[in-house]
Amino acid sequence: xxxxxxxxxxxxxxxxxxxxxxxxxxxxxxxxxxxxxxxxxxxxxxxxxxxxxxxxxxxxxxxxxxxxxxxxxxxxxxxxxxxxxxxxxxxxxxxxxxxxxxxxxxxxxxxxxxxxxxxxxxxxxxxxxxxxxxxxxxxxxxxxxxxxxxxxxxxxxxxxxxxxxxxxxxxxxxxxxxxxxxxxxxxxxxxxxxxxxxxxxxxxxxxxxxxxxxxxxxxxxxxxxxxxxxxxxxxxxxxxxxxxxxxxxxxxxxxxxxxxxxxxxxxxxxxxxxxxxxxxxxxxxxxxxxxxxxxxxxxxxxxxxxxxxxxxxxxxxxxxxxxxxxxxxxxxxxxxxxxxxxxxxxxxxxxxxxxxxxxxxxxxxxxxxxxxxxxxxxxxxxxxxxxxxxxxxxxxxxxxxxxxxxxxxxxxx
Amino acid sequence: xxxxxxxxxxxxxxxxxxxxxxxxxxxxxxxxxxxxxxxxxxxxxxxxxxxxxxxxxxxxxxxxxxxxxxxxxxxxxxxxxxxxxxxxxxxxxxxxxxxxxxxxxxxxxxxxxxxxxxxxxxxxxxxxxxxxxxxxxxxxxxxxxxxxxxxxxxxxxxxxxxxxxxxxxxxxxxxxxxxxxxxxxxxxxxxxxxxxxxxxxxxxxxxxxxxxxxxxxxxxxxxxxxxxxxxxxxxxxxxxxxxxxxxxxxxxxxxxxxxxxxxxxxxxxxxxxxxxxxxxxxxxxxxxxxxxxxxxxxxxxxxxxxxxxxxxxxxxxxxxxxxxxxxxxxxxxxxxxxxxxxxxxxxxxxxxxxxxxxxxxxxxxxxxxxxxxxxxxxxxxxxxxxxxxxxxxxxxxxxxxxxxxxxxxxxxx
Numbered sequence: 128x129x130x131x132x133x134x135x136x137x138x139x140x141x142x143x144x145x146x147x148x149x150x151x152x153x154x155x156x157x158x159x160x161x162x163x164x165x166x167x168x169x170x171x172x173x174x175x176x177x178x179x180x181x182x183x184x185x186x187x188x189x190x191x192x193x194x195x196x197x198x199x200x201x202x203x204x205x206x207x208x209x210x211x212x213x214x215x216x217x218x219x220x221x222x223x224x225x226x227x228x229x230x231x232x233x234x235x236x237x238x239x240x241x242x243x244x245x246x247x248x249x250x251x252x253x254x255x256x257x258x259x260x261x262x263x264x265x266x267x268x269x270x271x272x273x274x275x276x277x278x279x280x281x282x283x284x285x286x287x288x289x290x291x292x293x294x295x296x297x298x299x300x301x302x303x304x305x306x307x308x309x310x311x312x313x314x315x316x317x318x319x320x321x322x323x324x325x326x327x328x329x330x331x332x333x334x335x336x337x338x339x340x341x342x343x344x345x346x347x348x349x350x351x352x353x354x355x356x357x358x359x360x361x362x363x364x365x366x367x368x369x370x371x372x373x374x375x376x377x378x379x380x381x382x383x384x385x386x387x388x389x390x391x392x393x394x395x396x397x398x399x400x401x402x403x404x405x406x407x408x409x410x411x412x413x414x415x416x417x418x419x420x421x422x423x424x425x426x427x428x429x430x431x432x433x434x435x436x437x438x439x440x441x442x443x444x445x446x447x448x449x450x451x452x453x454x455x456x457x458x459x460x461x462x463x464x465x466x467x468x469x470x471x472x473x474x475x476x477x478x479x480x481x482x483x484x485x486x487x488x489x490x491x492x493x494x495x496x497x498x499x500x501x502x503x504x505x506x507x508x509x510x511x512x513x514x515x516x517x518x519x520x521x522x523x524x525x526x527x528x529x530x531x532x533x534x535x536x537x538x539x540x
Numbered sequence: 541x542x543x544x545x546x547x548x549x550x551x552x553x554x555x556x557x558x559x560x561x562x563x564x565x566x567x568x569x570x571x572x573x574x575x576x577x578x579x580x581x582x583x584x585x586x587x588x589x590x591x592x593x594x595x596x597x598x599x600x601x602x603x604x605x606x607x608x609x610x611x612x613x614x615x616x617x618x619x620x621x622x623x624x625x626x627x628x629x630x631x632x633x634x635x636x637x638x639x640x641x642x643x644x645x646x647x648x649x650x651x652x653x654x655x656x657x658x659x660x661x662x663x664x665x666x667x668x669x670x671x672x673x674x675x676x677x678x679x680x681x682x683x684x685x686x687x688x689x690x691x692x693x694x695x696x697x698x699x700x701x702x703x704x705x706x707x708x709x710x711x712x713x714x715x716x717x718x719x720x721x722x723x724x725x726x727x728x729x730x731x732x733x734x735x736x737x738x739x740x741x742x743x744x745x746x747x748x749x750x751x752x753x754x755x756x757x758x759x760x761x762x763x764x765x766x767x768x769x770x771x772x773x774x775x776x777x778x779x780x781x782x783x784x785x786x787x788x789x790x791x792x793x794x795x796x797x798x799x800x801x802x803x804x805x806x807x808x809x810x811x812x813x814x815x816x817x818x819x820x821x822x823x824x825x826x827x828x829x830x831x832x833x834x835x836x837x838x839x840x841x842x843x844x845x846x847x848x849x850x851x852x853x854x855x856x857x858x859x860x861x862x863x864x865x866x867x868x869x870x871x872x873x874x875x876x877x878x879x880x881x882x883x884x885x886x887x888x889x890x891x892x893x894x895x896x897x898x899x900x901x902x903x904x905x906x907x908x909x910x911x912x913x914x915x916x917x918x919x920x921x922x923x924x925x926x927x928x929x930x931x932x933x934x935x936x937x938x939x940x941x942x943x944x945x946x947x948x949x950x951x952x953x
Contacts, residue, residue, distance in 0.1 A: 140576045142567025143751055143760075145560050149581070154555025163553045164588055168562070168579035175577055182595075338556060347556075402843070408829025409822030412843040416821025419897055419930055421845070427853060428843030430815070430825040436840035439882065440853070469852065484832055517832055 128295070130156055131187040132166040133179055135194035135204055136278055140170050148193045148283055155292060160302035160351070161189070171195050176207035184271035189295065191287070194278030196261040198241045205264075208275055209248040212266050219247040222262040229260055251275075254290045258282050263290075303355050305362040309346040309369060310379040312526065319346060326368050332357070333365045342523040343385075346373070378530055385529045386414055392536035393424035400532070401470035402428040403441055403462040403477040405453065406496065410525045411478065426470045431462065441465030441477075452491075454479050456508045459497035463508075467501040474535065475501045476528055480511075482520045496524050500531055541708070543569055544600040545579040546592055548607035548617055549691055553583050561606045561696055568705060573715040573764070574602070584608050589620035597684035602708065604700075607691030609674040611654045618677075621688055622661040625679050632660040635675040642673055664688075667703045671695050676703075716768050718775040722759040722782060723792040725939065732759060739781050745770070746778045755936040756798075759786070791943055798942045799827055805949035806837035813945070814883035815841040816854055816875040816890040818866065819909065823938045824891065839883045844875065854878030854890075865904075867892050869921045872910035876921075880914040887948065888914045889941055893924075895933045909937050913944055 132152050138144040149166050156163050165186060169175040176195070183190045195204030209216040222245040247253070247264045254263035254274065261277040263286050274291045276283045311319070316337050323346070327333040332352045338345040348365050352358040370377060379388050393400065402412050402425075412428030415421050429440050434453055437443040442465040443458055451457045459479050467475030480496030487493035494513040499506055511527060513520050545565050551557040562579050569576050578599060582588040589608070596603045608617030622629040635658040660666070660677045667676035667687065674690040676699050687704045689696045724732070729750050736759070740746040745765045751758040761778050765771035783790060792801050806813065815825050815838075825841030828834050842853050847866055850856040855878040856871055864870045872892050880888035893909030900906035907926035912919055924940060926933045 138751075139563070140566050140579065141570045142563045142565070143749075145558060145563045147558050150552070150555045150558045152555070153553050157554045164583060164585070165592075166553065166581035170577060172577070179578075338551070404822075407826075408834070408838075409817075409825030409841050409843065410829075412822030413820075413826045416823075416843070416845065417931070417934075419895075421821070425821075426846045427849035428822050428841075428845070429853075430822065430829070430841030430843070432829065432835050432841070433839045436883065440840060440842075470849065482832075518830070521830075 128161050128189060128298075129187045130161045130163050130189040130191065130295075131183040132163065133176075133183060133190055133192045134166070134168040134278075135171060135176060135192065136168075137170045137201070139168050139194075148278065148280055151280070151284060152191055152193070152287060155287065156191075156295075158304055158306075159292060159296060160304045161295060171201050171203055173203050173207045173210060176204060177211050180207070180211045180268065180273065184269040184273075187271055190271060190273045191291065192273060192275045193283050196244065196263065196275065196277045198243050198260070202243075204275060205246055205248070208251065208264070208266065208273070211268055211273075212248045212250050214248040214250040214266075216246045217249050218242075218245050219251070219253055219262070219264075221253040222247060222264075225253075225255065225262055226260060229256075254286050256282055256286055257289065258285050265291075265294075302351050302353065303358040305350045305352075305358045307348045307362055307366045307369075308381050309348075309373055309377045310343050310383070310385075311346060311373055311376040312343050312378065312530065314344070314376060316344060319344060322372055323369060326372065327365055330361050330365055333361055335369075341519065342526050375534075378533060385526060385533065386418060389415075389529050389532050389536070390418045390421065390424075392533060394420070396536050396539045397424075398473040398536060398539065399424050399426050399471075401426050401466045401472040401475045403466040403475065404428065404430050405432060405437070405462075405478060406480040406482040407478050407521050407524050407528070408432065410521055411476070411528050414525055414529065426472045427466075429466060437462060441469070454481055454491055454495060454497060456497050456499075456510065459499035460501070460506050460508050463499035463501035464506055473502065474532070476532060477501075478524060478528060480520070480524060482517045482524075484517060494520050496520070496527075498524070498528060498531065500535060502535070541574050541602060541711075542600045543574045543576050543602040543604065543708075544596040545576065546589075546596060546603055546605045547579070547581040547691075548584060548589060548605065549581075550583045550614070552581050552607075561691065561693055564693070564697060565604055565606070565700065568700060569604075569708075571717060571719075572705060572709060573717045574708060584614050584616055586616050586620045586623060589617060590624050593620070593624045593681065593686065597682040597686075600684055603684060603686045604704065605686060605688045606696050609657065609676065609688065609690045611656050611673070615656075617688060618659055618661070621664065621677070621679065621686070624681055624686075625661045625663050627661040627663040627679075629659045630662050631655075631658050632664070632666055632675070632677075634666040635660060635677075638666075638668065638675055639673060642669075667699050669695055669699055670702065671698050678704075678707075715764050715766065716771040718763045718765075718771045720761045720775055720779045720782075721794050722761075722786055722790045723756050723796070723798075724759060724786055724789040725756050725791065725943065727757070727789060729757060732757065735785055736782065739785065740778055743774050743778055746774055748782075754932065755939050756791075788947075791946060798939060798946065799831060802828075802942050802945050802949070803831045803834065803837075805946060807833070809949050809952045810837075811886040811949060811952065812837050812839050812884075814839050814879045814885040814888045816879040816888065817841065817843050818845060818850070818875075818891060819893040819895040820891050820934050820937050820941070821845065823934055824889070824941050827938055827942065839885045840879075842879060850875060854882070867894055867904055867908060867910060869910050869912075869923065872912035873914070873919050873921050876912035876914035877919055886916065887945070889945060890914075891937060891941060893933070893937060895930045895937075897930060907933050909933070909940075911937070911941060911944065913948060915948070 251264035259282040443461040462477035483493030496511040499508040664677035672695040676689040856874040875890035896906030909924040912921040
């Protein structure tokens with residue numbers, strides 16, 4: 128099966144909106160084993176839409192179209208579809224019933240303009256929308272099946288998953304695809320490439336790709352096979368080999384993130400946490416509390432940007448700040464010890480560094496970060512020399528903090 | 541001038557990467573007054589690339605191509621361009637010199653694979669790359685000018701701005717475009733639409749569009765004219781009218797954000813700030829410290845997730861927490877007063893609420909947020925009832941906090 132995506136919307140070609148729909152659909156088609164050689168974008172213009180559909184029909188069996196099904200006059204996709212199909216636009220009974228039902232459910236009056244959304248080419252088949260007013264529709268033109276979906280991402284995805292993908296899955300033979308992701312950090316693509324040489328040997332159906340998502344790298348194993356059992360078997364074998372080679376460099380697999388892994392370990396160990404942040408300014412606390420349920424282990428976070436805050440809130444000796452400077456191993460340790468003592472947490476992590484662009488020196492350039500972790504028995508400190516701009520230094524620092532917490536919690540009984 | 545964009549890369553059609561390049565280029569072409577009716581994406585496949593180029597050449601004067609200029613074997617864009625131009629691929633002297641120079645500047649050895657990046661169609665003209673190894677090139681085919689750029693966003697943008705856009709600007713006549721953006725919040729699109737009825741009356745060249753970027757709405761005025769003077773005059777008149785109508789709802793214009801506006805006001809007034817965050821968990825502190833120079837006014841932030849932290853760090857009376865609950869007007873005020881007292885800041889802002897998905901009740905559902913602002917003379921508190929998921933509630937809460945600080949600082953002498 129050869130598919131194509133057609134994205135419709137002036138906002139896309141004016142650069143006001145990034146087309147995330149195309150990438151969402153592409154990923155799902157890939158997982159279904161559908162070949163996608165082409166994507167196109169046109170504006171809200173009937174002639175351009177019709178021409179694009181004709182072109183894509185000549186190159187594909189299936190075209191997924193998004194956008195331009197809204198209630199306002201600038202949405203002309205249904206008109207273009209009617210022209211393409213040579214079939215008049217008429218009120219669709221099923222779509223009308225949906226609009227009424229939707230209005231009742233949300234207990235709101237529909238604007239008269241919404242009526243337009245029940246107009247479809249006479250030959251079209253409705254695609255139900257469970258979460259919005261715009262019904263989609265499908266039709267066949269020139270031997271190619273077109274699925275027209277709204278551009279609102281939440282509605283589009285719901286209709287794609289409920290109707291379009293099941294229809295595609297039940298028609299024709301597909302390749303079976305399996306993939307597995309290992310997330311690592313602190314190692315280059317070239318090093319990873321060298322480490323994983325030969326890991327797919329003997330499995331022509333398997334391939335490995337790397338995707339850099341600073342400061343993380345995703346190692347993605349892909350298997351394409353004719354049979355489900357074969358695909359499952361190969362992904363299991365190559366996955367295990369890869370996991371063994373990468374070892375403790377792997378901090379998360381598949382849908383996990385460093386944030387969810389750390390949250391899971393706190394819940395599992397029952398340990399509690401407090402934070403003292405200087406250069407990250409609350410970013411680590413923000414990432415910890417992004418996840419619901421974090422109040423069970425996260426007691427408090429202190430964003431001690433000024434020296435006075437470090438003294439008053441964490442009990443860092445003024446003399447230490449004077450002698451060693453705020454960005455120093457000694458101050459990082461004093462911050463961590465102070466946070467642990469004041470909060471009564473099991474673990475306290477402290478960060479002090481230079482995020483830039485100002486504040487760097489020859490001795491302590493931008494990217495210099497001291498991180499300390501205080502536990503019941505000891506307080507350890509580490510020095511990092513990160514590269515990048517302010518946002519990157521803060522991001523990689525927060526990652527390193529979470530990764531240290533992960534290793535610490537993993538070592539607990 | 542009619543332009544088109546061609547994005548090249550398997551990763552785009554596998555749904556692994558969202559194509560932000562297309563939107564970046566589209567926005568810049570729009571600002572230059574270039575018409576962009578079409579964008580296409582194909583994979584790293586010579587035949588597909590050649591066919592797409594031929595198709596686009598028939599529909600456009602200018603095609604901007606991105607992706608597939610890297611050093612590895614899967615990058616085949618230069619090969620496809622050579623096939624398109626019917627011109628052999630050969631080492632380009634200028635590109636070779638660039639590679640050598642780049643290697644010297646970054647003091648790194650280039651991998652032999654990088655040599656491939658100096659191969660270009662014999663008829664091509666080099667587009668210099670100041671920030672990476674991949675030179676781009678331009679060539680004319682079928683009366684259409686093609687610009688080939690790398691897919692790495694930073695390199696692509698630099699070459700676009702340095703070479704491609706100046707070349708386009710100096711060729712042919714363009715419409716003059718001007719735009720102006722007002723950012724507002726706390727008002728619906730429909731209300732905005734009604735308020736701004738008639739604001740472009742008498743100016744056929746002007747139009748208004750709305751773009752929702754939760755929790756903000758951008759009101760964008762666009763003017764298209766033949767003459768620069770006319771465009772500047774119309775944008776000034778319609779802009780002033782719009783600003784007068786929207787009044788204090790406007791929190792930022794054009795490139796400004798609520799974050800930069802608040803930072804500017806702190807610098808201007810010389811006021812200092814401390815924060816006490818519960819449900820936002822450090823997000824407000826993170827946004828404040830995202831901006832370099834924030835240490836001049838931001839003294840400290842306390843993420844008091846637990847009751848004990850509220851008592852110990854902020855001096856909130858245990859009895860108050862017991863009687864009123866952690867999410868209450870009284871506790872929000874006690875938190876703000878405590879933060880101000882402990883830090884010695886001019887202003888202290890405190891937030892306590894229910895971000896969800898757990899923790900809501902009939903009386904205090906998810907989205908209930910109390911926010912207090914303590915100054916020298918008074919402490920005020922506000923109740924918000926936000927809607928949305930955890931991420932949205934936290935985001936809109938942080939926005940509301942920054943907006944309150946903005947209004948407070950604006951009222952200062």
